[in-house]
Amino acid sequence: MVFAPRERYALSTKDVLSWIFDDVKYDPDKPVYIDAANAERSISSREARAIVRQLAAGFDAAGVKAGDCVCVHAFNDIYYPLIVLGIIAVGGVFTGTNPAYTEHELKHALRTAAAKWLISEPEILDPLHKAARSLDIADSRIWIFNPLPNQQVPRGWKSWKALLEQGEKDWIRFNDLDTARGTIAMRLFSSGTTGLPKAVDVSHYNVTAQHDLIWGRHVANTSFEDIHLFPLPMFHAAIAFRAHTSTLKEGEKTYIMRRFDLEQFLANVERYQVTCLGVVPTMALNIIKSPHSRKYSMKSVRWCMCGAAPLRPEPQAQLQKLLREDCPVTQVWGMTESSCSATRFEYPEKDTTGSIGRLIPNLEMKLVDDDGNDLGEVYNVRGEMCLRGPTIVPGYYNNPSANAQSFDADGFYHTGDIGYCDATTKLWYIVDRKKELIKVRGFQVAPPEIEGILLDHPDIVDCAVIGVQHLVDSGEPLEAPRAYVVRREGCTERDLDEEAVKNYIKPKLARYKWLDGGVRFVKLIPRSANGKILKNVLRDEARKESAGRRPSKL
The missing domain is CATH 3.30.300.30 (ANL, C-terminal domain)
Structure with a gap:
């Protein structure tokens, strides 16, 4: 017996690019991605579509083949999502790495994801280049990402802008379930339940389902304009789907911060009258404790979601007091293997209990004991939470032992998190973690x-x-x-x-x-x-x- 979905919806089987661009339901010329540091830098849907097609032509001319993994090593920028979509458009697989990574960490990431091509900002090129050389990745397969006016391309290297000089090429199209499930769009990192960071294969179907089951329904349930501010790193699964695909799908005004700075973040919330916030617990705690939260108003925020790690009820309530009185501050639960969120609260429901909400539509849950035995559809009973559904990824790339350990014969992913479902409210709660993974400020260690x-x-x-x-x-x-x-x-x-x-x-x-x-x-x-x-x-x-x-x- 499993916890069945409360609702089921028909889902797209299109490739990600067709799903985004073929049926735009908003003004294609309005700014969508906006640089929070310089609002004159912006990208519309129409511009994004043209740039993605140019990137597809550029990658194709360079020799990027379907299935090739391309690594982006960069800070946030309005052009970062377009590079991701350009990679996917030519049939490639996007992977991203932390700009703070050392040569040692980059070598592991590149090897694990089987990256064949690299794109790096000039300031953080050196450790990536050393890692690439140790893996025999030729310099000719590395582009410099220099979107800002003050960024220079080091001597002997080529700019990513050279990719835009090969004309335009349409993306690889399809519209059937088997291809959507079997074609990998992203290769994001997770430690899974145990071991070193693993490369998680995320399909086109996972990407579109994540949006349709969460963000598309959220937009339909709200009457205010969604205005977002993204300070979280775009390589991270917590923001990757929202930043690279959902923003263009819905045409929501989204301000991009190069990296998180608390005072600048709060100033941007006030300046741009941000209505939707996604935070991690560390951000929430910093906001609450900072004197800057009294200097800048956050009363424009209509909806706030916290994820990546648990947030205790006390700071959750303190954060809410800084926002509009009717603004819900709720928590979600998810992981890379579930294409980010697996649970959530529907707007405008509030929560003060520390719950992670309810399962998203189309997703099934089962609880198992320490020996892996199914506990059935039981309430107020703790067990390891296991997930199955359209947002659950195909598995870890080139890692059969990890797949065998984490995915069972019935297709359920064993999360390693211990939780229970409340019999009265049907809300889920996380109480422990079976896996040894450490969560540090939202990052996995x-x-x-x-x-x-x-x-x-x-x-x-x-x-x-x-x-x-x-x-x-x-x-x-x-x-x-x-x-x-x-x-x-x-x-x-x-x-x-x-x-x-x-x-x-x-x-x-x-x-x-x-x-x-x-x-x-x-x-x-x-x-x-x-x-x-x-x-x-x-x-x-x-x-x-x-x-x-x-x-x-x-």
């Missing part, structure tokens, strides 16, 4: 990635990494990685202390993967008979320490 680097240290013989609650300057607890480390025999605290361990990983990993949760030195790492790290034991130790009790001696 895979402990094995940090563990692998630590084990390269000559004075570390064993280690384990878990997520712990870490108090930031605002006093709010946020999750952060903590390492439990076993020194080699003969190694003392003078040879290897906490700061030395922290400093060892800093040049190798992005800032959010640093060990802000601390380092604990132990005599041994608890393991099962088959050698698996017993991270539940370490979590218990961390909870005891946090509660002020003396942890046991490991």
Whole structure:
């Protein structure tokens, strides 16, 4: 027995580009993407369509083939979504990487996604170029993304604008279910339930279904003009679908910030009278605690959604007080494997309980126990939440073992999140996480990635990494990685202390993967008979320490 969808809707089977551009229901000349730093820079649907066709011709002339993966390594810009759509138009597969990534992280990402072509901003080219050279990706397959007036193309490199000089070419078209399900549009990163970051194949069908089941219905349910502000990074699954496809599909006025800056974000909300906000908990906490929230008004906001990690009811209520009195602040739950959101609240419903809402239409849920047994359609009973439906991705790229571990024979994706459905309200709640994934400020951190680097240290013989609650300057607890480390025999605290361990990983990993949760030195790492790290034991130790009790001696 499964939790069946409350509603089912017929869905598009078109390719993403035809779905966006063939039936535009708004003024195609009105600005859609707008640079928040310079509102004179904007792109309309008509302009976007022409640029995408030019990019398709340029990629085709360069030799990009159907199925080739093209990596975009860049900060946010109004032209970023058009590059994504240009890649998809020629039959390619888009993948994006974090501009903060080091050479080590980029090498893993490029290899895992099987990227063959690269597009990078000049300021962050160096680590990408080094990673590309180590993987034998030729310089001739790299373009420089320099959309801003002050960005220069380094000597010897070619600008992405050269792609616009090959005329126009129509995108690859189709309109049948099998092709829509089987053709990959994006390859986004997720750590899944365990292990290093994995490349998630997202089909054309996933992309269009995500919009039609959520955003298309949201627009139909509201009477105000949707005005968006996007400060979240466009490579991230939390915003990728909304930024690259839904914006053009609906023609909503969308202001793009190059990156998140709190005061500038708040100033933009007031300046552009933003009505729809998507935030992550870290942003919400920063807004609440900042004196800038009293300097700028957020009363234009009519609807606010928080995702990527849980937000406690207290800050959720505090955030709501900064917005219009009738503005709902609600939470959603999702992951890359569900093409972002799997649950939500329908506007204008409010919530103050910390719920993640209800399943989106067409999606099924089942709960399983620790042994994978189906618990049936039961209420107020906790179990691992498993999903099936049109937004669930085909799987991880070139990773059969991860697919076998995460997708069962009935087509359900096992999320690793433990939750239950309330019998009265039918609202869902997340209560625990079976998987070892750490969520840091909305970003996913895979402990094995940090563990692998630590084990390269000559004075570390064993280690384990878990997520712990870490108090930031605002006093709010946020999750952060903590390492439990076993020194080699003969190694003392003078040879290897906490700061030395922290400093060892800093040049190798992005800032959010640093060990802000601390380092604990132990005599041994608890393991099962088959050698698996017993991270539940370490979590218990961390909870005891946090509660002020003396942890046991490991």
